[in-house]
Amino acid sequence: MIKIFQVDAFTTEKYRGNPAMICLLDRLADNHWMQAVAAEMNLSETAFVAPSDDGFELRWFTPTVEVELCGHATLAAAHILFETGIIKEGKQVRFFTRSGLLTVTQHDQLLEMRFPVEKAEPVPLPPILERILGVRPVFVGKNRFDLLVHVPNQEDITQFVPDYYELTQIPVRGIILTSKSDDERYDFISRFFAPRVGINEDPVTGSAHSCLAHYWASLLGKNQLCAYQASARGGEIRMRMTDGYVILGGYAVTVLKGELL
Numbered sequence: 001m002i003k004i005f006q007v008d009a010f011t012t013e014k015y016r017g018n019p020a021m022i023c024l025l026d027r028l029a030d031n032h033w034m035q036a037v038a039a040e041m042n043l044s045e046t047a048f049v050a051p052s053d054d055g056f057e058l059r060w061f062t063p064t065v066e067v068e069l070c071g072h073a074t075l076a077a078a079h080i081l082f083e084t085g086i087i088k089e090g091k092q093v094r095f096f097t098r099s100g101l102l103t104v105t106q107h108d109q110l111l112e113m114r115f116p117v118e119k120a121e122p123v124p125l126p127p128i129l130e131r132i133l134g135v136r137p138v139f140v141g142k143n144r145f146d147l148l149v150h151v152p153n154q155e156d157i158t159q160f161v162p163d164y165y166e167l168t169q170i171p172v173r174g175i176i177l178t179s180k181s182d183d184e185r186y187d188f189i190s191r192f193f194a195p196r197v198g199i200n201e202d203p204v205t206g207s208a209h210s211c212l213a214h215y216w217a218s219l220l221g222k223n224q225l226c227a228y229q230a231s232a233r234g235g236e237i238r239m240r241m242t243d244g245y246v247i248l249g250g251y252a253v254t255v256l257k258g259e260l261l
Contacts, residue, residue, distance in 0.1 A: 006043070006256035007076035010204040010235035014255050017235040018204035020073040021046040022080045023260070028057050031066065037260070039063045044199045047073035049081070055094030056081070058102070064198035067173070069099040069118075069145065071206010071248055075111050078104035079252035082111075110238075112249045117241075118211040120148040126170050132163050143211050145173040146192075150215070154182045157191055158230055164195040173197055176208050178215075186228045186236075188216050204235030206248050213239035213246040 003024045011017025021041040028050045038046035038061035050057045060070035081087040093104040103114045120141025139150040157177050174194030181189045192205040216225055225239040238249035
């Protein structure tokens with residue numbers, strides 16, 4: 001039997017944050033099988049974890065495609081390895097992924113992931129987004145995955161009604177909308193849309209914050225940041241910049257345990 005766990009990431013409350021399915025394997029299966037399981041689970045990400053010589057292999061799938069980097073499912077996978085005792089408290093989790101080595105540590109239930117910085121370089125605003133956005137952006141940038149759009153006000157994000165078909169015409173993994181937060185607890189807020197890879201709106205997106213952290217740290221002159229992703233479920237992400245990497249911090253809670261037959 002193959003053990004599976006559903007975990008809500010970037011939250012301390014069940015049924016908030018971003019849900020991910022974690023599938024523990026003795027060894028990685030073929031891509032077709034993993035994609036079929038991810039489609040069956042129908043969450044934004046299903047992660048497959050298998051032991052390797054010096055850590056664990058980790059792969060991430062949406063219901064429609066494999067992706068190269070995913071934050072919340074990495075956080076969820078590490079949470080399960082600690083919770084089940086596969087990794088002892090105080091030890092580091094080492095994941096070998098399509099984006100290289102990712103490490104996760106745990107401190108009083110707070111999980112911290114070391115991710116590469118994904119810097120956004122300035123680009124023109126795509127005409128499709130200019131048409132549906134309704135405001136003039138402060139900044140538009142692009143990294144190897146996503147388009148980053150800084151809009152003037154928080155309400156430009158919270159009141160934005162996306163046209164998912166139109167967004168699929170933009171040739172990127174996803175679109176990040178961000179602004180400074182009106183809530184003094186947070187440095188900035190964001191939303192993330194990725195209908196092109198089968199996720200209309202992602203509840204909380206760790207990998208997007210490896211871009212957002214660099215952008216806002218540079219803009220605000222701060223190395224430590226706290227953000228809120230303003231989806232319907234919502235979630236909090238803590239960030240710390242260090243030596244070309246970003247440390248993404250968050251909590252996770254298990255909501256379901258089962259087996260694949």
